Amino acid sequence: MSDIPTVGVGEVAPSCPLDEALTSWRGFAQSGPASQSKPGAPWLELADAPDAVWRWASAIPARPISPIGCYFVRDLEVSGSGYLFADGRFVREFVHTSDVALQWLGRPDFPDNPLIRPRANRVVIEEKTLLVFGPGSSIFGHWLLDFMPRIVIARQLLGPALDDFVLLLPDDAPDWVTELVHTFSGWDKARIRRYSRMEDLVVCRRACLPSFAHDGDYALHPLVREFYGRFGNPGAPRAKRPICLSRRNQERHTFSAWRIFEAREALERLAVAHGFEIVRPEELGFPEQVELFRSADCILGEHGSGMHAAVFADPGTIVATIGTPNAIQLRVDAAFDHRTICLRRLQVIEQVPNRPYRFTVREDDLAGLVRLAAGMQSRVAVPAARV
Numbered sequence: 001m002s003d004i005p006t007v008g009v010g011e012v013a014p015s016c017p018l019d020e021a022l023t024s025w026r027g028f029a030q031s032g033p034a035s036q037s038k039p040g041a042p043w044l045e046l047a048d049a050p051d052a053v054w055r056w057a058s059a060i061p062a063r064p065i066s067p068i069g070c071y072f073v074r075d076l077e078v079s080g081s082g083y084l085f086a087d088g089r090f091v092r093e094f095v096h097t098s099d100v101a102l103q104w105l106g107r108p109d110f111p112d113n114p115l116i117r118p119r120a121n122r123v124v125i126e127e128k129t130l131l132v133f134g135p136g137s138s139i140f141g142h143w144l145l146d147f148m149p150r151i152v153i154a155r156q157l158l159g160p161a162l163d164d165f166v167l168l169l170p171d172d173a174p175d176w177v178t179e180l181v182h183t184f185s186g187w188d189k190a191r192i193r194r195y196s197r198m199e200d201l202v203v204c205r206r207a208c209l210p211s212f213a214h215d216g217d218y219a220l221h222p223l224v225r226e227f228y229g230r231f232g233n234p235g236a237p238r239a240k241r242p243i244c245l246s247r248r249n250q251e252r253h254t255f256s257a258w259r260i261f262e263a264r265e266a267l268e269r270l271a272v273a274h275g276f277e278i279v280r281p282e283e284l285g286f287p288e289q290v291e292l293f294r295s296a297d298c299i300l301g302e303h304g305s306g307m308h309a310a311v312f313a314d315p316g317t318i319v320a321t322i323g324t325p326n327a328i329q330l331r332v333d334a335a336f337d338h339r340t341i342c343l344r345r346l347q348v349i350e351q352v353p354n355r356p357y358r359f360t361v362r363e364d365d366l367a368g369l370v371r372l373a374a375g376m377q378s379r380v381a382v383p384a385a386r387v
Contacts, residue, residue: 004105004115007089009209013071018157021072025206030069031157036062037219040334044372045324045342046365052345054368060327060334063219068211070157076207078168079119080104080112080197082134084209093209095216097134097146104135112197119201125193129204130154130165137173141305143180144228145220145332149213151185152227157210163188165208170197176282183286184231218328220335228311228336232290235314242374243279243292244271245301261302262349262360267322270367271300274374281306298373308332320373322361339376343369 013021013028021027040060046052077085083101084091090105092098104110132150136142155162167187169177171194181187195202213221246268247261261267268278276298281289293299293312301307303323310319310329315337321329324342333340345365349358 004102005089006092006102007086009071009073009091009093012086012091013073013209021070025072025074028069028071029157030067031153032068032221032223034067035065035221037065037215037221037331038062038225038335038337040330041337041339043330043333043340043342046345046368048344048346054372057342060330063215065215065219065221066211068153068213068221068223070154070211071209073207073209074205076131076204076209078131078195078202078204078207079114079200081170082131082137083114084131091209093134093212095146095212095214096218097136097142100135114201117198119199121196121200122203123195123200124203124205125166125168126205128165128206128208129193130162130167130208130210131204132167132210133169133173137170137177139305140176140180141308141328143177144305144308144311145214145218145224145328146212148180148184149221149224149227150210151181151187152223153210153213154208155185156223158208163191166191166193168193168195168202168204171195172197180286214331218331220331222335224311225335232287232294232312234294238295240297241295242271242274242276242298242300243296244268244276245299245306246278246280247302247304247306249280249282258355259357259359261322262358263363263366264302266363266366267300267370270370274370276300276370276374281309298376300370300373303329310338311336313338318373318376320369322366322369323359341369341372341376 013026016027018029021029039062042056042059044054045057046054090102105113105115108116132147169192178189178192182189213223281292290312293309296313296317298318299310300320303321307321307329310332317338319333319338320341322343323346324344330340343365346359346361349360351357
């Protein structure tokens with residue numbers, strides 16, 4: 001990875017006023033000042049240790065977030081999973097997805113690596129082009145937290161002028177991606193351009209790269225809460241219910257890490273016994289998914305993209321997760337004033353490259369999680385020592 005020539009996006013497009021950036025098509029125009037993420041409340045966790053017990057963990061602190069806006073770059077080259085190059089150098093955006101792209105470029109075995117398989121098909125886009133995706137373009141959670149907010153930032157800066165842009169996507173991005181973009185931004189599907197990840201080198205004569213609405217590691221900018229808070233008639237009176245997200249349809253078809261939770265049947269059985277409704281959000285349209293999460297006072301499920309849809313849940317919603325390999329869900333919950341319970345003590349059954357990651361949890365730990373979630377949801381205190 002260190003042998004790949006790189007350049008920071010700020011070097012390619014230094015800060016300047018918007019009119020200057022649009023005239024030269026080179027520069028960063030700011031749409032919002034520096035900010036900070038919202039600190040989280042303490043959360044309940046069962047740590048990944050044999051002698052661990054349920055306890056309250058320290059609150060997630062606020063983190064600084066750089067000014068938001070858009071970078072304007074001429075003749076930006078795009079290929080594969082969203083590898084960006086300018087004048088032969090990888091354009092680094094200093095966020096998780098950009099760093100993943102750089103890691104993948106350092107792997108000679110990675111199938112869409114353009115450094116190993118130079119592209120013979122050169123496609124030039126003369127229209128103004130909006131670029132928001134990167135590695136993870138087929139993953140729901142990345143669209144919610146990484147890519148969709150970038151469209152919002154571009155709209156905030158450019159207003160109606162954004163309607164003259166085309167949106168570039170890889171040709172194998174699932175159909176739900178275009179539906180999501182259209183539903184939440186109103187983007188005209190006729191102004192989406194597709195390219196082949198494996199065959200094409202796309203040259204964007206005038207590319208617009210919005211900044212990310214987080215600090216690079218998912219401490220969320222206030223814009224994210226403000227944006228998702230618009231949908232689903234927030235605050236309207238509605239009956240509340242506890243829901244359990246099932247990955248029954250996702251275990252062998254996910255575009256993310258292929259993982260199998262061996263205790264899923266036990267989770268769903270325990271959830272139903274404690275009054276939870278088993279739901280599969282992917283079977284619903286996006287407006288119905290928003291309403292589902294708006295109606296939830298407790299969301300129970302495995303860590304991952306499905307749980308990130310808690311961005312549509314009301315403040316005070318309980319989010320109870322199984323497996324928390326990183327702090328992403330905690331930062332989502334902090335941004336949206338959710339109450340969090342994490343079962344982190346896992347038992348790995350199989351972890352072999354290019355094969356499914358299979359894991360489980362002890363049933364008494366699982367029962368403890370469900371009881372805690374049900375108890376908090378019903379506003380009944382459940383002492384940790386009795387779980």
